[in-house]
Amino acid sequence: MFDHVVLTCVDRFRGERTVSGIYHLLTGKRSSQTLQDAKGYELDTLFGIYPSLKRESLEKRVQPLIRDGLIQINEQSFPSITSEGARRLSSFPIQELTYFDGMVWHDVIPTFVRRVYLMLQMMANTNAGIDHYVPIVDDFGTQNWVRTVHHQFQDKLPKMVESMYEEIHHLLKEHPSLQAELFVHRLTGGGVIGMTIDQLKREFDLNIEDVELMLQHTHYYLFLESKKKKDRYPVLHLCTKGLDATHLITRSARKTYQYIQQGLSMQEIMNLRRLKKSTIQDHIVESALIIPDFSITSFLSEEDVREINKMGSQMNTKKLKQIYEALDGKYDYFELRLALAKGQHVIKEGMTQDEA
Amino acid sequence: MKHDLGSLLKENFGFSEFREGQKEVITDVLEGEDVLGILPTGTGKSLCYQLPAKILGGTTLVVSPLISLMVDQVKQLKASGYKAVTAVNSFMDQHERNAVLRNLHKYSLVYISPEMLQTDWLQNRLNRMHVNLFVIDEAHCISQWGHEFRTDYLKLHKTIENLGHPTVMALSATATPDVQRDIMEKLRLPHMKKRIYPMDKQNISFAVEECTSPEEKTDRIVQLLKKNQAPTMIYFSSRQWAEKVSFELRDRLKQRVAFYHGGMEQTDRMLVQQQFMNNQLDVICCTSAFGMGVDKKDIRIVIHFHLPPQLESFIQEVGRAGRDGGAAFSLLLFTRQDHYLPQRLIQSELPGKNDLQQVFSFLTKKQGEKVPEDDVMVERFELSESQWNFIKFQLEEEGALQDGKLIGVTPELIQEIHRFLEERWIYKHNKLNEMLKWIHASECRREALYKPFQDMIRKPTVPCCDVCDFSIGDLSFQEERQTYDTFSWEDRLKLIFKQGAGL
Numbered sequence: 001m002f003d004h005v006v007l008t009c010v011d012r013f014r015g016e017r018t019v020s021g022i023y024h025l026l027t028g029k030r031s032s033q034t035l036q037d038a039k040g041y042e043l044d045t046l047f048g049i050y051p052s053l054k055r056e057s058l059e060k061r062v063q064p065l066i067r068d069g070l071i072q073i074n075e076q077s078f079p080s081i082t083s084e085g086a087r088r089l090s091s092f093p094i095q096e097l098t099y100f101d102g103m104v105w106h107d108v109i110p111t112f113v114r115r116v117y118l119m120l121q122m123m124a125n126t127n128a129g130i131d132h133y134v135p136i137v138d139d140f141g142t143q144n145w146v147r148t149v150h151h152q153f154q155d156k157l158p159k160m161v162e163s164m165y166e167e168i169h170h171l172l173k174e175h176p177s178l179q180a181e182l183f184v185h186r187l188t189g190g191g192v193i194g195m196t197i198d199q200l201k202r203e204f205d206l207n208i209e210d211v212e213l214m215l216q217h218t219h220y221y222l223f224l225e226s227k228k229k230k231d232r233y234p235v236l237h238l239c240t241k242g243l244d245a246t247h248l249i250t251r252s253a254r255k256t257y258q259y260i261q262q263g264l265s266m267q268e269i270m271n272l273r274r275l276k277k278s279t280i281q282d283h284i285v286e287s288a289l290i291i292p293d294f295s296i297t298s299f300l301s302e303e304d305v306r307e308i309n310k311m312g313s314q315m316n317t318k319k320l321k322q323i324y325e326a327l328d329g330k331y332d333y334f335e336l337r338l339a340l341a342k343g344q345h346v347i348k349e350g351m352t353q354d355e356a
Numbered sequence: 357m358k359h360d361l362g363s364l365l366k367e368n369f370g371f372s373e374f375r376e377g378q379k380e381v382i383t384d385v386l387e388g389e390d391v392l393g394i395l396p397t398g399t400g401k402s403l404c405y406q407l408p409a410k411i412l413g414g415t416t417l418v419v420s421p422l423i424s425l426m427v428d429q430v431k432q433l434k435a436s437g438y439k440a441v442t443a444v445n446s447f448m449d450q451h452e453r454n455a456v457l458r459n460l461h462k463y464s465l466v467y468i469s470p471e472m473l474q475t476d477w478l479q480n481r482l483n484r485m486h487v488n489l490f491v492i493d494e495a496h497c498i499s500q501w502g503h504e505f506r507t508d509y510l511k512l513h514k515t516i517e518n519l520g521h522p523t524v525m526a527l528s529a530t531a532t533p534d535v536q537r538d539i540m541e542k543l544r545l546p547h548m549k550k551r552i553y554p555m556d557k558q559n560i561s562f563a564v565e566e567c568t569s570p571e572e573k574t575d576r577i578v579q580l581l582k583k584n585q586a587p588t589m590i591y592f593s594s595r596q597w598a599e600k601v602s603f604e605l606r607d608r609l610k611q612r613v614a615f616y617h618g619g620m621e622q623t624d625r626m627l628v629q630q631q632f633m634n635n636q637l638d639v640i641c642c643t644s645a646f647g648m649g650v651d652k653k654d655i656r657i658v659i660h661f662h663l664p665p666q667l668e669s670f671i672q673e674v675g676r677a678g679r680d681g682g683a684a685f686s687l688l689l690f691t692r693q694d695h696y697l698p699q700r701l702i703q704s705e706l707p708g709k710n711d712l713q714q715v716f717s718f719l720t721k722k723q724g725e726k727v728p729e730d731d732v733m734v735e736r737f738e739l740s741e742s743q744w745n746f747i748k749f750q751l752e753e754e755g756a757l758q759d760g761k762l763i764g765v766t767p768e769l770i771q772e773i774h775r776f777l778e779e780r781w782i783y784k785h786n787k788l789n790e791m792l793k794w795i796h797a798s799e800c801r802r803e804a805l806y807k808p809f810q811d812m813i814r815k816p817t818v819p820c821c822d823v824c825d826f827s828i829g830d831l832s833f834q835e836e837r838q839t840y841d842t843f844s845w846e847d848r849l850k851l852i853f854k855q856g857a858g859l
């Protein structure tokens with residue numbers, strides 16, 4: 001599974017980003033570069049799905065892909081996919097990772113996961129008559145949350161235990177079986193202690209990264225399904241309470257965005273916030289990426305936006321330098337980035353309209 | 357004030373009788389007497405202050421040297437239903453720490469590290485509370501002659517004074533008469549009541565074997581564990597070895613083996629501990645990081661793959677076996693090369709003579725100035741953290757370092773510190789030599805092991821040792837075990853939720 005994720009990134013990046021770019025994407029680095037990449041190369045579902053990934057592990061996993069001829073590395077050390085790699089990519093059972101939706105949810109998934117594991121332990125232990133146990137989740141906030149649930153639903157607990165079992169069973173039945181195995185073997189409760197990542201890896205003969213990604217995929221699956229269907233999965237749904245989609249915009253960028261909305265010029269914002277021009281420009285691009293209805297007409301006309309995006313798609317690249325040269329330096333780099341960021345939404349909306 | 361301690365014990369902890377020494381120590385503090393309790397590992401020293409904490413009300417403060425140990429204890433206590441307990445440590449996040457500190461007076465039992473205790477804001481906070489009992493766990497850390505000397509422990513007497521001298525209880529499992537004397541001296545409490553109990557384990561058989569290589573050690577363990585199936589701990593001096601041997605044992609044995617060390621991720625560490633407690637694991641390969649807070653009663657075999665640096669650590673680690681009173685077995689394996697391992701450990705703890713010279717020639721020029729930050733010093737002179745701590749503490753102790761400023765770094769002072777350093781080196785080497793002497797001894801292992809700590813060695817209830825009457829070949833542990841690991845996910849989920857028949 002991890003290989004597939006890496007190949008997908010390499011494929012979409014079209015030889016225009018380094019392995020580091022993949023690393024930043026998967027670990028969810030909050031830089032405007034990474035955010036822009038995620039959107040621009042349509043990798044936003046994979047953004048931040050693997051925050052604990054180690055750089056060395058990624059490097060190590062890339063090597064065999066090169067050796068087996070699935071990807072190649074060009075002179076500037078940018079990886080790109082080979083035809084063999086593309087074949088491998090298309091043969092992957094895609095349903096095994098369709099639930100990833102990192103850009104929107106990666107921020108709240110860890111909280112959901114902690115709640116589920118601790119709540120499940122609490123419920124299963126109550127059910128088994130185990131009163132005294134060491135909580136599987138150390139986090140203070142989660143423990144408080146579960147305690148509150150316990151208090152609030154005290155008399156409904158037996159019903160909830162039954163429901164939780166049934167919800168998880170039902171969901172996992174519809175899920176790839178290896179992923180179901182990993183998830184259930186990781187659970188602790190009812191006198192059964194869960195396995196460590198290392199034990200799972202050995203028991204199921206997998207790589208660490210595959211174990212962690214598959215677990216993570218199952219977490220997204222449980223989250224999204226139960227968030228959507230409150231009545232079908234009431235207990236899991238409870239664990240999604242208060243966990244909302246994030247508009248991934250840094251606080252600082254938000255501030256700039258608000259000033260622009262108030263009609264301040266770039267120069268005024270620079271003076272006011274005592275920030276460099278390039279920083280403010282980053283903020284503007286970031287806002288354009290994340291906030292679909294952000295109007296940028298004070299920087300670029302719609303005409304300009306169209307021209308730049310047209311050139312980009314004609315040349316089939318997101319590389320600023322190439323577009324810059326092709327347009328004979330008519331626009332500066334900030335304008336190019338801004339237009340491409342804006343173009344992102346236009347394209348997407350266009351597509352959905354076509355499909356409809 | 358008289359208490360029916362027996363029923364209080366039953367009521368609060370569910371035990372029907374006290375273990376040897378508990379009642380005496382508890383009675384002492386209830387009567388307001390400062391007490392030094394030396395009770396062997398696993399007897400239940402914690403209960404000696406947990407029960408008085410309930411009876412006395414107010415706050416009982418417990419100074420404990422290891423954060424991991426504190427956190428484990430607090431978890432265990434909470435798990436057993438004792439809720440008014442907390443550990444103040446540097447690992448807490450801001451939010452959690454604030455919540456705890458705001459409500460500090462509501463906790464009956466507060467665990468704290470000696471470093472934390474020295475901070476002003478905490479002392480102020482404590483001054484406004486009712487500290488009725490001041491406990492020093494692992495009190496041998498106070499003594500330079502104790503095996504885990506910790507400089508921060510030396511400041512405890514000041515804290516006790518600042519708190520208006522609450523009743524003091526000092527506890528340790530391994531303290532020679534020298535160390536006992538030193539503890540009382542350093543606490544400035546010469547009239548402490550002494551409660552000393554024998555630490556020899558009557559239900560453990562001892563054996564020591566020399567091997568020619570690490571591979572031979574592993575072979576020996578495989579051989580032993582093929583014949584014996586029971587909860588087993590194997591101690592290593594390094595993480596790498598613990599992992600390496602655990603993989604090999606997993607391949608060569610039908611037993612369930614895992615490793616455990618301080619470098620593991622927090623959740624995984626807890627899972628391994630719990631699996632072992634829950635008999636989902638048979639063999640655990642670990643460093644000394646394991647076991648402190650772990651209280652598994654039915655450990656039958658403890659193996660040392662490497663030499664511990666002193667007898668005290670060995671005694672503590674062996675003491676984890678057979679807490680239920682049933683027969684248990686200790687095996688120490690060594691090669692000639694192993695003698696250097698603890699030596700290297702000592703080197704990383706204490707600064708060398710050259711280090712000291714360089715640091716002082718630097719510091720002498722800095723008179724009247726602030727000492728650079730710890731990590732700057734550590735980096736500049738390529739010291740380990742504990743090496744720099746040693747130097748810094750000596751400077752403070754000799755009054756040459758006040759409020760971070762250097763005053764009066766004199767040649768006499770430098771000489772004094774040199775002398776003290778030498779003493780520590782000699783001390784540590786002597787400790788190691790005792791250990792080496794023990795493994796090469798030709799007399800009864802039990803006698804030789806416990807003799808420095810107590811006058812009389814009791815008669816064992818099991819075969820004594822491989823010098824006396826014990827042969828490893830006679831060992832035969834065969835224990836039932838359940839396993840969940842081959843279940844499909846559906847069965848396992850049912851088991852967790854106790855659904856379906858027969859499970």
Ligand SMILES: Nc1ncnc2c1ncn2[C@@H]1O[C@H](COP(=O)(O)OP(=O)(O)O)[C@@H](O)[C@H]1O
Pocket residue numbers: 371372373374375378395396397398399400401402403651
């Ligand atoms: N009186 C008693 N009867 C039975 N078990 C006890 C008693 N006192 C303590 N214990 C148990 O003994 C175990 C070891 O206690 P602990 O305080 O960790 O030992 P120590 O600190 O002396 O090594 C704990 O599980 C504790 O619950």
Ligand SMILES: [Mg+2]
Pocket residue numbers: 401402493
């Ligand atoms: Mg103890």
Ligand SMILES: [Zn+2]
Pocket residue numbers: 800801802803820821822823824825
């Ligand atoms: Zn003997």
